Amino acid sequence: MGSESDFLVQFKNVQKSYDGVHLVVKDFNVDMVKGEFLTMLGPSGSGKTTCLMMLAGFETATNGQIILDGQSINNVAPHKRDIGMVFQNYALFPHMTVAENLAFPLRVRKMGQSEVTDKVNRALKMVRLDTFANRRPAQLSGGQQQRVAVARALVFEPKLVLMDEPLGALDKNLREEMQYEIKHIHEDLGVTMLYVTHDQVEALTMSDRIAVFDDGIVQQLASPQSLYEQPCNAFVANFIGENNRLMGKVLSVSGDTCSVELQGGGGTVQAKKVNVGQVGDATTLSLRPERVLVNPAQGSCANLVNATVEELIYHGDHTRTRVSISGSSDFIIKVPNTHNQQHMKKGEAIRIGWDTDDCRALDA
Amino acid sequence: MANTYSKVGEMTTNDGVPLKVSLRRSQRKLKLWAFLLVAPLLVFILVSFIIPVVNMTLRGVENPQVINIMPNVVAELENWQGTQLPDEAVYAALVTDLTMGRKNKNIGKVATRLNYERSGMRRVITGSARKASKLKEGPYKEQMIKINKAWADVGVWSLIKRESGAFTSSYMISAVDRKTNDAGEIVAKIEDKQIYVNLFGKTLLMSFSITIICIVLAFPIAYLLATLPLAKSNLLMILVLLPFWTSLLVRTTTWIVLLQSQGVVNDLLVWMHIIDEDGRLQMIYNQTGTIIAMTHILLPFMVLPLYSVMKTIPPSYMRAALSLGANPVTAFIKVYIPMTVSGIGAGSLLVFILSIGYYITPALVGGQSGLLISNMIAYHMQNSLNWGLAGALGFILLVIVMLFYALFNKVIGIDKMKMG
Numbered sequence: 001m002g003s004e005s006d007f008l009v010q011f012k013n014v015q016k017s018y019d020g021v022h023l024v025v026k027d028f029n030v031d032m033v034k035g036e037f038l039t040m041l042g043p044s045g046s047g048k049t050t051c052l053m054m055l056a057g058f059e060t061a062t063n064g065q066i067i068l069d070g071q072s073i074n075n076v077a078p079h080k081r082d083i084g085m086v087f088q089n090y091a092l093f094p095h096m097t098v099a100e101n102l103a104f105p106l107r108v109r110k111m112g113q114s115e116v117t118d119k120v121n122r123a124l125k126m127v128r129l130d131t132f133a134n135r136r137p138a139q140l141s142g143g144q145q146q147r148v149a150v151a152r153a154l155v156f157e158p159k160l161v162l163m164d165e166p167l168g169a170l171d172k173n174l175r176e177e178m179q180y181e182i183k184h185i186h187e188d189l190g191v192t193m194l195y196v197t198h199d200q201v202e203a204l205t206m207s208d209r210i211a212v213f214d215d216g217i218v219q220q221l222a223s224p225q226s227l228y229e230q231p232c233n234a235f236v237a238n239f240i241g242e243n244n245r246l247m248g249k250v251l252s253v254s255g256d257t258c259s260v261e262l263q264g265g266g267g268t269v270q271a272k273k274v275n276v277g278q279v280g281d282a283t284t285l286s287l288r289p290e291r292v293l294v295n296p297a298q299g300s301c302a303n304l305v306n307a308t309v310e311e312l313i314y315h316g317d318h319t320r321t322r323v324s325i326s327g328s329s330d331f332i333i334k335v336p337n338t339h340n341q342q343h344m345k346k347g348e349a350i351r352i353g354w355d356t357d358d359c360r361a362l363d364a
Numbered sequence: 365m366a367n368t369y370s371k372v373g374e375m376t377t378n379d380g381v382p383l384k385v386s387l388r389r390s391q392r393k394l395k396l397w398a399f400l401l402v403a404p405l406l407v408f409i410l411v412s413f414i415i416p417v418v419n420m421t422l423r424g425v426e427n428p429q430v431i432n433i434m435p436n437v438v439a440e441l442e443n444w445q446g447t448q449l450p451d452e453a454v455y456a457a458l459v460t461d462l463t464m465g466r467k468n469k470n471i472g473k474v475a476t477r478l479n480y481e482r483s484g485m486r487r488v489i490t491g492s493a494r495k496a497s498k499l500k501e502g503p504y505k506e507q508m509i510k511i512n513k514a515w516a517d518v519g520v521w522s523l524i525k526r527e528s529g530a531f532t533s534s535y536m537i538s539a540v541d542r543k544t545n546d547a548g549e550i551v552a553k554i555e556d557k558q559i560y561v562n563l564f565g566k567t568l569l570m571s572f573s574i575t576i577i578c579i580v581l582a583f584p585i586a587y588l589l590a591t592l593p594l595a596k597s598n599l600l601m602i603l604v605l606l607p608f609w610t611s612l613l614v615r616t617t618t619w620i621v622l623l624q625s626q627g628v629v630n631d632l633l634v635w636m637h638i639i640d641e642d643g644r645l646q647m648i649y650n651q652t653g654t655i656i657a658m659t660h661i662l663l664p665f666m667v668l669p670l671y672s673v674m675k676t677i678p679p680s681y682m683r684a685a686l687s688l689g690a691n692p693v694t695a696f697i698k699v700y701i702p703m704t705v706s707g708i709g710a711g712s713l714l715v716f717i718l719s720i721g722y723y724i725t726p727a728l729v730g731g732q733s734g735l736l737i738s739n740m741i742a743y744h745m746q747n748s749l750n751w752g753l754a755g756a757l758g759f760i761l762l763v764i765v766m767l768f769y770a771l772f773n774k775v776i777g778i779d780k781m782k783m784g
Contacts, residue, residue: 058683078686079695091684095702104698105688156689 007067008034008160008192009055014064016050024050026216028064032194037186039195041203042213043239051213052162052196057081069159084153084161088168090145092137098124098148099133105156123155126185143174150182154191163195167202179205200240204228212236228288233275234362237286244292244331246285250276250361258361260285262305266326269303271361282364289334291358294321294350301353307331309348323352417762424539424755427532429477430524433470434461438528446522455504455515462493480750481523481534481543488514519546535756560740560757564764567737570655571719575666577659578715579708582666586707589667590674604667607660616728619657623648623729649731657725662718666711673707709776717765737761 009032016025025047032038040048053059055066057078065072073081084105092101102120111119124130127147137145146166153161163182167175183206186193197203203210204224211221212235220227220236231237238245248260251268258273260283269285276283293301310329311322321333321344333352335344344350375383431438436457444450465471475489495511508515526544527534537543541558542550552558585604589597607615622628625644633639647653681703685695723738730739737757744754772778 056683056687058686077691078683079689079691081687082689083687085684085687087680087684089678089680091678091680093681093685093699093703095705104685104690108688108690108694152688162687 006033007031008036008069009194010065010067011051011055012065012067014051014054014061014066016047016054016059017062023062023216025054028218030211030218030221032192035190035192037183037193037195037206037208039197039203039207039210040213041197041200041210041239044198046213047216048196048211048213049164052164052194055160055194056083056085056162082156082158082160084156084158086146086149086153086161086163086166088165090137090149090166092145092148092152094137097134097136098129098140101137101148102152102155105152109156119155123151126154127151127181142170143178146170146178147181150185154185154189159192161191161193163193165197166195167197167199175202176205182206204240212239214239230274231286231360231362234284234286234364237284237360237362242289242332244287244289246287246326246328246331247364248283248285250279250281250283252279257356258283260361262326264327266305269305269359270356271359272357274360275362283361284364286360286362287354287358289320289332290336291354292333293353294333294335294344296351296353302356303359304351304353307350307352309344309346309350312344312346323350325352420751420755421759421762422755423751424535424753424757424759425531425533426752427477427527427529427534429473430527431530433465433468433474434458434524434528436461437524441521441525441528444521444525446518446525449505449516449518450521452503452505454521455508456502458492458508458515459496459499459502459504462489462496466493466497478523478527480538480753481527482520484514485520485523488512488520522546522548532752535752536760538753539756539760560737563735563737563740564760567720568764570651570658570736571716574655574659574662574719575712575716577655578663578666579712581659582663582670582711583704583708586667586670586674589671590677591679601671604664608664612661612724613728615661616657616725619653619660619729620648623653623656648729649734651730651734653729653731654726654734654736657729658719658722661725662715665714665718669710669714670704670707673704673710677703705776709772713769713772716768720765720768721761 009030011028011030014025014028015023017023028047028051030038040051042048050059054061055068057073057076061074066074068081068083092098093104096104099120102123103116106116106119120133121130124133127150129144129147129151132140132144132148137148140148149166153163166182167178170178179202182193185191186206195203195206204227207224209221209223210227212219212227214235220232222230227236227240231240234245237243246266246269247263248269249263251259251261253273253276256273257270258276259268260271261268262285271283271285296304305325307323307325309321310324311320313320313322317337319335319337321335322329323331323333325331377383377386434457437454440454440457441450444454462471465474471489471493475486478485478489492508492512492515496508499507514520523546526532526548534544537550538553539560541553541561543553545551585600589600589604591597592600620627624630625646625648627648629647630639630644634641634644639645647656677700681699682695685699686692690698720736721738722736723742726734726736727739727742730736738761741754741757741761744750744757769778
């Protein structure tokens, strides 16, 4: 992170309430660096879209400061903010052709005809739709409309582009394709993007940093990798990727590890101390399914626990194995389909193990 | 599989039946059902709408009086050249027909019919019929001319010959302020009698004004309705629909109470010293009254289609326009209004066509200057009993409405319209 002047967008203690009783956004603080791709990820109703709308100017912050390019924009009208926006329903103007849609932001800026044509053509080329200039939005497929919407938000070279769940209406294949396309546009143009989604895969694929929202608060703001591998609380661990949870009680703490007695009589395990109180407090252990080993060699794992195979689901490259452990029966292990992999049977008693570092002790 | 293609290009089912036949067979029952479901409505429309319309239109061209009641004269006039007075045979036929008509008490119909074309003819026919029945023997020519000089007028005979067909164009000609002169040419009526074309023009102009006023008034209301929270918009919707649920007569008379020269509005203006006692405004029993009352009555027909279109426009369109740098006014004009065109079109079509044919309100509050063409049609139906002219005027009105419908269809497209 650089100095104050490198920040394009700053939210400072932003709060938002619609009814004067409940806070939708409780205390939002974020600094966006120029050229960054930041994603706000969270379940619906977590306040992420509200933050985006406040930045775009369609909602006013109840308290706090929003700073764009060094200037407070709390009282700047939306059309003077110079922020491009892509909407979930694309909001392409149905009575204008694709080219007219793209020319709209340039014409309202009173740009000359030749410059408009030039920029529109370049933007259409960027999203590979140069042959569709004279079509109406209704004559385009969902993916093409999406690309027009992106081009329209970029054509007037705004400081910042906001995207509000722009891929929500597309089917899975198209969505993945568009994720890469938007990512490449971001890399090629170096434009700063703020992206809102509730799809964690999308967030992990595209972002430089992700702000995980829940209940009006940013739970964690970090790079995709550290979010997945070092979640700082139980919500983030659960929300990002697949996660096994084991409930327990802290028995002792030594350095950055602690020993935890599992609920349900599974014995005592060692875990990395991340977000726990003192000895005696309840804790949630978070463990990724792919970090669990089945019948590991003696001495290779710090933790070994007895388990029973409940269900085997064949996934091709791996087998999803559901086992019961310490009284809970929804513990998932991803067993990779390697050639020397032993075959388990339903009801079989096995031993599973994991590294202390992979098992994170979080808030209860 | 071998018999799936019996001939080149013609698909068959596995049983060898042509696919189209099989498809038709399988859909026959559904089609019959569909037809039976709409049949009651079809019969209702046929009996209560199509038949009366055709009937009234036919009255505008039918001409049964002269040919049925004066058959002998019509037969004798067939070979008449029309340049000089007809010969004795025609006069003899005239006496026969007049006597017969008087006996059957239907000569009055001929008198009325011919009087439409040439005033004074009623007296000529009834008077001549009374006296002709007393004539004993011929030659009749001299005697008839002696009874009434009109029988020495070639023009009268031309008129009778012209109106001797089973169908006539004279009602239509009259409905556009024209008439046929003695020479058989179609010429304009004298200026005092030219009323219908002007009235059609005034009807169109007033309908147009009412439509424009409705658009201007309805647009903000519909916008509010579409954007307010549900609880408030429901209340507003009730206010919009309230006039719908009130009797038309009550609404119209309320305007009389409000607008008459000793009415509420004038009293208020006088009380506020905006006008003085002598300067009371005449706002009713004229065009102003008609326009105000009809705008009020037709406003919901504009609000509802507009509302139904605006409700489907998500706020993101305006937001997109703003985020792209358009100021709110530009965004509204360039983005929002074009997206409501289908609603404006539907509302305008409804209001315009309804007001072109509106009758009761102008009749109550229109006075002399606020009358519309439908009031004139009603006058000919009820007072002058000239149903032929009423039919012709009604037919012209129907054609105008259809022309406007076609125009709307061409400009906006009926399929794109949302009727609410």
